[in-house]
Amino acid sequence: MEEKNELMCDEPGTHLDVVGRVRDVLPEDDTLYELADLFKMFGDSTRMKILFVLMESEMCVCDIAELLGISQSAISHQLRILKQAKLISSRREGKNIVCFLADDHVRSIIDQGLNHVLE
Amino acid sequence: MEEKNELMCDEPGTHLDVVGRVRDVLPEDDTLYELADLFKMFGDSTRMKILFVLMESEMCVCDIAELLGISQSAISHQLRILKQAKLISSRREGKNIVCFLADDHVRSIIDQGLNHVLE
DNA sequence: TCAACACATGAACACTTGTTCATATGAAAG
DNA sequence: CTTTCATATGAACAAGTGTTCATGTGTTGA
Numbered sequence: 569m570e571e572k573n574e575l576m577c578d579e580p581g582t583h584l585d586v587v588g589r590v591r592d593v594l595p596e597d598d599t600l601y602e603l604a605d606l607f608k609m610f611g612d613s614t615r616m617k618i619l620f621v622l623m624e625s626e627m628c629v630c631d632i633a634e635l636l637g638i639s640q641s642a643i644s645h646q647l648r649i650l651k652q653a654k655l656i657s658s659r660r661e662g663k664n665i666v667c668f669l670a671d672d673h674v675r676s677i678i679d680q681g682l683n684h685v686l687e
Numbered sequence: 688m689e690e691k692n693e694l695m696c697d698e699p700g701t702h703l704d705v706v707g708r709v710r711d712v713l714p715e716d717d718t719l720y721e722l723a724d725l726f727k728m729f730g731d732s733t734r735m736k737i738l739f740v741l742m743e744s745e746m747c748v749c750d751i752a753e754l755l756g757i758s759q760s761a762i763s764h765q766l767r768i769l770k771q772a773k774l775i776s777s778r779r780e781g782k783n784i785v786c787f788l789a790d791d792h793v794r795s796i797i798d799q800g801l802n803h804v805l806e
Numbered sequence: 807t808c809a810a811c812a813c814a815t816g817a818a819c820a821c822t823t824g825t826t827c828a829t830a831t832g833a834a835a836g
Numbered sequence: 837c838t839t840t841c842a843t844a845t846g847a848a849c850a851a852g853t854g855t856t857c858a859t860g861t862g863t864t865g866a
Contacts, residue, residue, distance in 0.1 A: 577749040577783060577812065587754050590743040600735050602804045603797070607729035612824075616723045617713070624709040629843060630696040635706050642825055644844055663833060663842050664696060673803035678722070680799050684792035685721045696842065731854075748813060761855055763814055782812050782863055 609653045610677065614638060615646050618667075619674055622656060626668035728772045729796065733757060733765050738793055741775060745787035 577583065595603075609615055617636050621627060627635075633643045647667060650656045657670040669675070696702065714722075728734055736755050740746060746754075752762045766786060769775045776789040788794070 577747060583747070583750050586744050586746065587750050590740055590746070591754055593743055594736070594739055599801075599804060600739065601732050603800050604730055604732040604735045606800050606804055607726050607735075610726035611723055611730040613720050613723040614824080616719050616726075620713055620719070621709055624712055625705050627705065627709070628696060628702070630841090631702050631706050635710055639826070640843075641827080641845085645824075648844080660833080663835095663840095665843060671803065673799065677796070677799045677803065680792065680796045681722050681725050682718075684790065684796065685718060685725055733854080749811090758856070759813070760815085760857080764854075767814080779863085782810095784813060 606653065609650060609655055610681065612646070614642065615650060616678075618643070618646060618650065619655070619669070619678065622667060622669050623675060623678070626666050628661070628664035628666050630664070632667065725772065728769060728774055729800065731765070733761065734769060735797075737762070737765060737769065738774065738788070738797065741786060741788045742794060742797070745785050747780070747783035747785050749783070751786065 594600075610619070614636075617638075618632060621632055621635060629643060629647065630640060632647075633640045636643070647656065647658075651658070654670055655674055656667050658665045658667045660666075713719075729738070733755075736757075737751060740751055740754060748762060748766065749759060751766075752759045755762070766775065766777075770777070773789055774793055775786050777784045777786045779785075
């Protein structure tokens with residue numbers, strides 16, 4: 569049922585079966601996009617820093633900004649993105665908004681990344 | 688030893704100790720950038736698809752392109768990026784370049800991401 | 807040695823992304 | 837109620853990113 573495509577190389581006997589099998593096993597496109605969008609959250613150093621901070625302790629916005637030496641506005645914009653991705657949540661506490669990790673997967677994902685980076 | 692910064696909110700007794708402790712625990716800046724750069728690799732759907740394919744089987748460039756329905760040039764550019772990140776390697780086999788995962792961490796990182804996406 | 811194939815690469819372009827700046831909102835203290 | 841502090845948000849801009857198109861390199865087989 570495989571058609572010979574112009575892109576495919578000239579090894580039908582060798583490659584067609586593998587290509588077909590892998591195609592059947594690939595996740596849905598929606599899943600792949602979701603996955604890429606998830607990893608995109610970890611792909612910016614500002615967001616990475618915020619997540620690291622929140623792995624240690626919940627913290628209000630201005631303390632995050634001060635601790636990281638990044639403008640309050642920049643932090644706020646990134647917090648918004650992280651909230652939309654449901655990686656963090658927040659609650660009001662007096663004048664402050666206290667942010668915290670919304671999901672324990674964050675820790676395990678970052679840990680796997682660290683395993684790689686630290687050899 | 689903590690100085691009162693203009694960005695910091697007015698809760699010295701409550702927040703200063705936490706901020707200081709977290710600051711001491713944060714990884715080096717270099718590590719954070721490396722980590723963000725690593726996750727950037729997973730943050731594009733084309734690269735995500737390539738990695739998924741290679742998780743199933745090593746495969747030559749044109750088969751990857753055909754299987755994913757993406758132009759050979761686009762695939763080749765992305766493969767180059769993934770090689771620079773040392774996530775994949777390749778060997779020549781006749782006319783073909785066969786690509787394969789260079790690192791088993793790739794699997795565990797993607798798996799952690801999937802755990803999150805699939806609820 | 808020449809043509810066909812597999813892959814790589816550079817330039818150009820559109821698109822996305824993150825920051826800054828200015829300003830708005832909203833709770834709280836006086 | 838007005839001011840002040842903490843945070844959010846919109847517009848504008850610069851920088852980064854991914855694709856396409858055209859072309860180059862390297863390998864194989866005739």
